[in-house]
Amino acid sequence: MTVPPPGRLIIVSGPSGAGKSTVVRRLIECCQLPLELSVSATTRAPREGETDGKEYHFLSPERFEALRQEGAFLESKEVFSLGRWYGTLHEQVATGLKMGRWVILEIDVEGAIEVMASDLDPITLFIHPGSHEELEKRLRARGTETEQDLQARLKTAAEEMKSLAHYQYAIINDDVERAVDEICSILRQSQGT
Ligand SMILES: Nc1ncnc2c1ncn2[C@@H]1O[C@H](COP(=O)(O)OP(=O)(O)OP(=O)(O)O)[C@@H](O)[C@H]1O
Numbered sequence: 001m002t003v004p005p006p007g008r009l010i011i012v013s014g015p016s017g018a019g020k021s022t023v024v025r026r027l028i029e030c031c032q033l034p035l036e037l038s039v040s041a042t043t044r045a046p047r048e049g050e051t052d053g054k055e056y057h058f059l060s061p062e063r064f065e066a067l068r069q070e071g072a073f074l075e076s077k078e079v080f081s082l083g084r085w086y087g088t089l090h091e092q093v094a095t096g097l098k099m100g101r102w103v104i105l106e107i108d109v110e111g112a113i114e115v116m117a118s119d120l121d122p123i124t125l126f127i128h129p130g131s132h133e134e135l136e137k138r139l140r141a142r143g144t145e146t147e148q149d150l151q152a153r154l155k156t157a158a159e160e161m162k163s164l165a166h167y168q169y170a171i172i173n174d175d176v177e178r179a180v181d182e183i184c185s186i187l188r189q190s191q192g193t
């Protein structure tokens with residue numbers, strides 16, 4: 001039986017609305033590496049068009065807390081301080097890495113810093129849109145948040161920008177295809193290291 005080459009862990013963080021999901025989706029489509037997204041668990045409600053198990057595992061607060069108590073999460077955070085939890089499941093990561101996949105965690109800064117301190121040796125990327133004005137424009141255009149939620153996301157964004165120095169690479173997502181090319185080159189260069 002052939003043993004697959006070892007997998008890698010990749011962390012993608014950045015303010016809500018920076019375009020992380022858009023860029024990661026495209027990266028997985030077009031970068032010739034065995035990339036896969038780790039599907040996080042969350043207690044937030046699904047948005048229109050989101051499917052359980054695809055964008056997230058949508059859980060009740062009780063189920064999420066039970067999993068937390070069991071130690072099922074590599075990390076979990078109450079992102080935006082609005083009572084909604086998000087977490088990376090150990091099993092998602094372990095299964096992907098064992099199969100030689102390059103597993104992408106799309107997670108907030110606090111969760112990312114926790115994973116950086118582990119022995120998983122992640123490649124770390126911080127995606128931002130170039131300006132706070134552009135971020136607000138994108139979040140408003142996406143139209144998925146209430147005004148209260150949007151304001152919480154913008155406030156958190158200002159805080160998250162201060163953590164950019166914790167990351168190995170900062171990517172400006174001013175153009176999706178350009179950002180994807182840049183990230184794909186970074187990942188390819190790290191192959192074999
Ligand atoms: N380079 C870009 N230029 C203009 N609009 C963009 C760009 N990249 C993404 N967008 C748009 O910005 C919005 C936010 O993108 P996306 O949902 O991917 O952000 P995100 O960082 O994953 O947000 P969240 O953290 O809230 O999940 C979307 O409507 C998306 O189509």
Ligand SMILES: Nc1nc2c(ncn2[C@@H]2O[C@H](COP(=O)(O)O)[C@@H](O)[C@H]2O)c(=O)[nH]1
Nearest residue numbers: 015016040077079086087088106107108111
């Ligand atoms: N610490 C973690 N943060 C996570 C995880 N999954 C997503 N996120 C972060 O949440 C925000 C908001 O996501 P949205 O889908 O509600 O727009 C996003 O910016 C991610 O940074 C996780 O498992 N752990």
